[in-house]
Amino acid sequence: MRHLGTAFLGLAAAGLLAAAGAVAQDGSTAYGDIMNDPRIKDHIVGDKHSGFVYATLATRDMQEDDFENPAFTWVSLGEELWDKQDGAMGKSCAACHGAPESLRGVSVVYPKYRESTGGMAALEHIVNECRTERMGADPWKWESDQMLGMTAFVKLQSRGMPIDVSIDGPARPFFESGRDFFFQRRGQLDLACNMCHEDHPGDMIRADLLSYGMGNGFPTYRLKWQKLGSLHRRFAGCNKNIRAQPYARGSDEYTNLELFVMWRSNGLPSEAPAVRR
Numbered sequence: 717m718r719h720l721g722t723a724f725l726g727l728a729a730a731g732l733l734a735a736a737g738a739v740a741q742d743g744s745t746a747y748g749d750i751m752n753d754p755r756i757k758d759h760i761v762g763d764k765h766s767g768f769v770y771a772t773l774a775t776r777d778m779q780e781d782d783f784e785n786p787a788f789t790w791v792s793l794g795e796e797l798w799d800k801q802d803g804a805m806g807k808s809c810a811a812c813h814g815a816p817e818s819l820r821g822v823s824v825v826y827p828k829y830r831e832s833t834g835g836m837a838a839l840e841h842i843v844n845e846c847r848t849e850r851m852g853a854d855p856w857k858w859e860s861d862q863m864l865g866m867t868a869f870v871k872l873q874s875r876g877m878p879i880d881v882s883i884d885g886p887a888r889p890f891f892e893s894g895r896d897f898f899f900q901r902r903g904q905l906d907l908a909c910n911m912c913h914e915d916h917p918g919d920m921i922r923a924d925l926l927s928y929g930m931g932n933g934f935p936t937y938r939l940k941w942q943k944l945g946s947l948h949r950r951f952a953g954c955n956k957n958i959r960a961q962p963y964a965r966g967s968d969e970y971t972n973l974e975l976f977v978m979w980r981s982n983g984l985p986s987e988a989p990a991v992r993r
């Protein structure tokens with residue numbers, strides 16, 4: 717059983733939580749009448765809600781129109797890189813994988829257990845494995861335009877497909893450590909992920925409407941960043957907001973946390989690249 721009272725006190729004590737119901741009553745927020753938008757029904761599966769359900773109407777409009785969605789600048793870069801020869805072996809991604817459509821369904825199962833390393837691999841890890849081991853090329857930095865563009869491009873091939881990560885067999889211990897991370901209080905504000913994203917979706921925190929903290933829209937274009945960003949960047953931002961030490965992007969800690977967060981998102985349609993405030 718969750719300790720709603722304690723969680724609420726935690727957020728209230730930290731001076732973070734706006735009055736409950738602020739959204740419904742206060743039409744002056746950026747959110748307006750978001751719950752009457754018929755589009756949200758495609759982003760709710762059972763009791764799971766995508767971040768789309770808590771997004772402003774303006775960001776929804778942007779996300780749903782590929783010409784308006786700023787993330788597509790990166791998608792175009794990814795598309796270019798797909799066909800581009802790089803590295804000592806003179807290969808492109810297309811040379812081995814063929815048409816990008818051949819990757820439909822691939823991204824929704826990541827992070828995935830990787831035997832060669834005995835750990836979890838996020839999509840970014842696999843892209844770099846192909847670059848270094850199969851192309852003789854340098855790895856891309858996690859948050860580089862190239863990596864963001866390629867992961868957005870690969871995930872776009874699976875847009876609309878349900879997230880479907882496995883936590884069975886060898887993935888289990890990594891799932892458990894991601895779950896522990898999610899429920900661990902940390903930082904000067906002494907808050908855990910669940911205290912915001914399980915106990916308070918639908919409540920305002922400062923100028924933001926809290927969602928369930930799902931991962932099905934990443935990489936996501938954030939207006940605040942003016943850029944596409946990875947899920948690990950978002951984790952680091954949420955850690956810093958409670959004044960906790962962030963981990964490195966691509967670290968085991970964040971990759972295991974990604975597994976847990978994607979497992980929570982299982983069944984929701986892959987929306988990447990989404991748009992958020």
Ligand code: HEC
Pocket residue numbers: 732766767768770897898907908909910911912913921924925926927928929930931933936950951954955957958973977992
């Ligand atoms: C103090 C409250 C708070 C805590 C604690 C917190 N977050 Fe967040 N998080 C936010 C806010 C505010 C946003 C932006 C609005 C939203 O989507 O909830 C956000 C957004 C997110 C998103 C993006 C959701 C989307 O659809 O774009 C993810 C994923 C996320 N958080 C994961 C986490 C994880 C994992 C942790 C624990 C390491 C965590 N958060 C801890 C407040 C918090």
Ligand code: HEC
Pocket residue numbers: 798807808809810811812813819822842843846847850851866870
């Ligand atoms: C020399 C051939 C080769 C090149 C070049 C190559 N790959 Fe791969 N790729 C593979 C092989 C082999 C695998 C592992 C077997 C598999 O799962 O398909 C793989 C796996 C993948 C996967 C995971 C597939 C899955 O089913 O889980 C992705 C995504 C991927 N590659 C993307 C890329 C991208 C992006 C590039 C270009 C930056 C690239 N690859 C370049 C051969 C290649």
